[in-house]
Amino acid sequence: MKLEWFKQVVDDLSEGVVIINKDRVIHYHNQLAKEMTGWELGDVVPYCSYCKMREVAPGEERCILAHEDPLPSFQAHMPTYKGKKETSFEMSTTKIPLEGMEFMVLILRNPKWTSEKERLKIKKLLIRDTIATQEKERKAIAMELHDDISQGVYSAFLGLQGVKHHITDENYQSHFRKIEGTLEKTLDNIQRLTKQLRPQAIDQFGLKATLKSAVEDWKKFYKVNFTLSYQIHEYQLSKEVELQLFRLIQEAVTNAVRHGKAKEIMIKFTESEDQIMFQIIDDGQGFDVGQTKFKGLGLYHMKERMAMINGEVNWDSKIGGPTKVEGYVDMNNKGC
Ligand SMILES: Nc1ncnc2c1ncn2[C@@H]1O[C@H](COP(=O)(O)OP(=O)(O)O)[C@@H](O)[C@H]1O
Ligand SMILES: [Mg+2]
Structure with missing residues (x-):
């Protein structure tokens, strides 16, 4: 393909494309990038509002996108020469070696252009990623707590017994x-925390x-x-489904105790031909679902956890209580 054609394609993109060298000098930018920023060929691309302020170690790259371990994309204010004001862009970069030198392709996108649908999709993916990372981290912390800290405290306890x-x-x-007494209590607390972080029994006993425990x-x-x-007798639930359901119950119970001041909590699991159903009912103070829903992360994560395993969750409550959290997991999907 001729170079001219390439330029035409890049000029037609709905994203600003800027090619800079390692000193951030602009070697090429498409029409849209020019209009968005007012930058000219040969200009040095300024740091965005975040990178300008962030603390960097000696020798570390200030630009978060050009970093050794770069973010896939990033949103920040960028000084432009168009009207001399800072504009908010979504940015991402790719490093490309050309003729023995390293260049960076900077993609600029006006967040206003991102459709609401796309935004929701990104938010969902991010939340799912966060949940998966959280589980991994929790597992690692639980292992450290159990295998290192708890063993250390227990050794100290045994040492004391010896004297x-x-x-x-x-x-x-x-x-x-x-x-x-303090050491015994600490050991109990570590054990409780370990179980909360990663209910080992889930992996082993389901x-x-x-x-029950x-x-x-x-x-x-x-x-x-x-x-x-x-x-539940018919269905053999996968570890993923079991873990997500356990986390949902954990959050529902914490909410019932912490926010509802409940004194009675009922947890029920049943199955039908193609679904398993769950209910958590508490006798606490209740809440206005319409007003409160998804203001905190807990309910949002519950919803997302269920979506990850082909399920749904809903809340039925009012001021004065009771609160019913109920939903299902679709078992038709063989992936479960
Ligand atoms: N079982 C419940 N009883 C009373 N209020 C509840 C209950 N579950 C949720 N809520 C209300 O919903 C809000 C959002 O809950 P959540 O998303 O878990 O966030 P957080 O627990 O971090 O506040 C709570 O702050 C509380 O006001
Ligand atoms: Mg909560």
Whole structure:
């Protein structure tokens, strides 16, 4: 293809394209980039409002998009020479080696052009990514807590036991018992936190056993009565479905206790021909669903978690309570 044709194609794109060298000098820009920014060939592309301010280590690249570990895309204010004002752009870059030198292709997009639909799609993908990353991180932290910190505290506890009988002074003995008590409590807390971060039982024993054990812990910890009914016999749930359902219940229970001040919580799982259904009902203070929905991240994540496994969740509540969180997972999809 002739160079002229390439230029025509790039000029017709609905995105601004700017090619810069490693000193940020503009070697080429398409018509749209020129109109958007007012930059000219030979100009040095300024840093965006974020990169200008961000702290960088000695030798580190200031531009977040040209970084060793670059972001796929990024939105920030960029100083333009058009009317001398800063404009908000979505930006992404690709590094390309040309004739032995390294160039960067900077793609500029006016966020106003991104359609609402596209925006929602990106938001959804981001949330799903965040949830997946969160799970990975939680697993890693749970392992560290269990295998390192908990072992360390336990060794200290055992070490103390070894010197216990040498302490004869009454004052030191009571001091010793306090330290012993603190270590025991810390071990309990680590264990509780580890389970919360990654209910190991999910991987080993499945949702039913994990829920049973969690309900026992919640009863003690939250001082709330629980009824658990798990009537799923036909379906063998995948680990992914089990984990997402467990996280949903965890959030619903925390919300019932924390926001609703519930004293009774019922968790119910049933199945039909092609779905499994769940309900979490609490007798707490309730809330105005229309007003509150998706103001916090918890409900939003619950919704997204269900969408990830072909399911749905809905809330039925009013001020004064009760609150019903219910939904289903479609089992027709063999991927589940
Ligand atoms: N079971 C519940 N009882 C009473 N209020 C609730 C309940 N679940 C959710 N809410 C209300 O919905 C809001 C949003 O919940 P959520 O998205 O989990 O965010 P967060 O828990 O971080 O506040 C809560 O702040 C609370 O006002
Ligand atoms: Mg919450």
